[in-house]
Amino acid sequence: MLQIRDLCCGYRDITVLRDINFEIEEGETLALVGSNGAGKTTLLMSISGHISPNSGKIIMNGADLASKGPDKRCVLGVGLVPEGRRIFPDLTVFENLVVGGYSRPNKMQAENIARVMDVFPRLSDRKKQLAGSLSGGEQQMLAFGRAMMSNPSLMLVDELSLGLMPSVVDECYEALGKLVKKGIAVILVDQNSDAAIGFCSNSLILETGHQYWYGKSSAAPKVSI
Amino acid sequence: MLFVDLCIQGVIQGAIYALIALGLTLVYGLLRILHVAHAALFTLGGYVGVLVTNGSGSFLLALMTAMLVVGVVGMSSYTIIYKPLLNRTPLIALIASIGIFIASEELFRIFFGAYGLSYVSPPLQVQIEILPGISLSQARILVVILAVGLLSGVGWLAINTRMGIAARATVVDPQIAASSGVNVEIIRYGSFFIGSAFAGAAGVMVSLLNNLVEPTMGAVPSYKALAIIVLGGLGSVRGALIASLALGIIESFGTIYVGHLLDRDSIAFAFLIMVLMVRPQGLLVRG
Incomplete structure (x- = not known):
């Protein structure tokens, strides 16, 4: 479904990532592992269209994404759960979900919201609440829900457990598992790299912008981060 | 009676400020740029209003034409001035905007003359008694109706439509809004159109109230509107409306009670300084 070929990217003149190659199919999961500054978020931002590649290709379902902005990539099935949640704090939970489903027809909105509520029932009591007043865990659920609203085929999850209580982290992993069962592919970054590698079928280890290792998680080398 | 009269005059002036400040605060919210050239659009609205009314005899047609023309020119200002500078520091866009504003005053002078234009036969001048002993011209009443109608219309759209909700999300975090499928460029163009059209409407109404439009008409509103959006809390639409x-x-x-000490604009800025000493973040932004 998604192929990354010889991808090099960064910020302005600074190249952060060099020669990244991997692919991910429907329902597969990939853990992105590496120390701070290794380029994990840069890779996710590049796939979601916020950073243009310096060279290389990002191909999704046969289409080269190079010329497509983040909104077009969302339409093509790329969903983003960003680091730090980045929910819209002055909008209600319902409005956050409406924005998440903006790329889909209006008539699908109620059905998509019901699907999100099914995965995160806690949000259903808080539909009219301002998102900024939710707890950290609820905000993470909302960030997931917002990404789910566009019916993505690929979900990019950045720092899933950052600042969350262990019970909430478990809840988020459980929800992610449900999405994977539905055939959604997931690329996951988590500060708890053992948890990420344990959850994902494949892993890619980055070391200061280089691809250090890529393969089945069961064969992943032990990394110290 | 004087108290009620002053309140009414204040509401009329506030309605004009609100129409001008909306566009400025929308642009600041979306681009984090102080759109000084917005005041030139206000003046352009005044010119279109006078010229179309004098040419066609229809004030309604003039108002609609001014809003449309100024809205389109506003969108063009985004394409020409701001879009190429989005990746630069906002100071560069601010300087470009000030340059466009100064150049526009000279352009108005070149095209329409230095002494301004007036309505040949000013419309909406019939006095209507709205309260016992208090009469207002139809034009002054229209200012309030127009401001309330246009601003509540935009408010309704922002709360009740998907595009309005998406626009509010874009103000908060354009990157994540884009990743949710929102075409941020369409939101920016739409906001420039609406904000500029409202400034155009304000220009038409002020030119009618003063029966004059002249090249420097935008000078005072330019810094007054900047003061208003600072007062309301930069980027806060509700704050800008309350501040207006x-x-x-x-x-x-102030002009009645302290007018012998300070002129109108000094009163406005003294008020701004006092409020900012207590709430430096503005009236409606959480500190």
Whole structure:
């Protein structure tokens, strides 16, 4: 479904990532592992269209994404759960979900919201609440829900457990598992790299912008981060 | 009676400020740029209003034409001035905007003359008694109706439509809004159109109230509107509207009670300084 070929990217003149190659199919999961500054978020931002590649290709379902902005990539099935949640704090939970489903027809909105509520029932009591007043865990659920609203085929999850209580982290992993069962592919970054590698079928280890290792998680080398 | 009269005058002035300040605060919210050239659009609205009314005899047609023309020119200002500078520091866009504003005053002078234009036969001048002993011209009443109608219309769209909700999300975090499928460029163009069209409407109404439009008509509104969006809390639409009304009323009362000490604009800025000493983040932004 998604192929990354010889991808090099960064910020302005600074190249952060060099020669990244991997692919991910429907329902597969990939853990992105590496120390701070290794380029994990840069890779996710590049796939979601916020950073243009310096060279290389990002191909999704046969289409080269190079010329497509983040909104077009969302339409093509790329969903983003960003680091730090980045929910819209002055909008209600319902409005956050409406924005998440903006790329889909209006008539699908109620059905998509019901699907999100099914995965995160806690949000259903808080539909009219301002998102900024939710707890950290609820905000993470909302960030997931917002990404789910566009019916993505690929979900990019950045720092899933950052600042969350262990019970909430478990809840988020459980929800992610449900999405994977539905055939959604997931690329996951988590500060708890053992948890990420344990959850994902494949892993890619980055070391200061280089691809250090890529393969089945069961064969992943032990990394110290 | 004087109290009620001053309140009404304050509301009328506040309504004009609100129409001008909306566009400025929308642009600041979306681009984090102080759109000084917005005041030139206000003046352009005044010119279109006078020229179309004098040419066609229809004030309604003039108002609609001014809003459309100024809205389109506003969108063009985004394409020409701001879009190429989005990746630069906002100071560069601010300097470009000030340059466009100064150049526009000269352009108005070149095209329409230095002494301004007036309505040949000013419309909406019939006085209507709205309260016992208080009469207002139809034009002044229209200012309030127009401001309330246009601003509540935009407010309704922002709360009740998907595009309005998406626009509010874009103000908060354009990157994540884009990743949710929102075409941020369409939101920016739409906001420039609406904000500019409202400034155009304000220009038409002020030119009618003063029966004059002249090249420097935008000078005072340019810095007054900047003061209003700072007062309301940069980027806060609701804050800008409340600040507009507050400033209108303060000016109205101030000119009567302290007018012998300070002129109208000094009163406005004294009020701004006092509020910012207490709430440096503005009236409606959480500190």
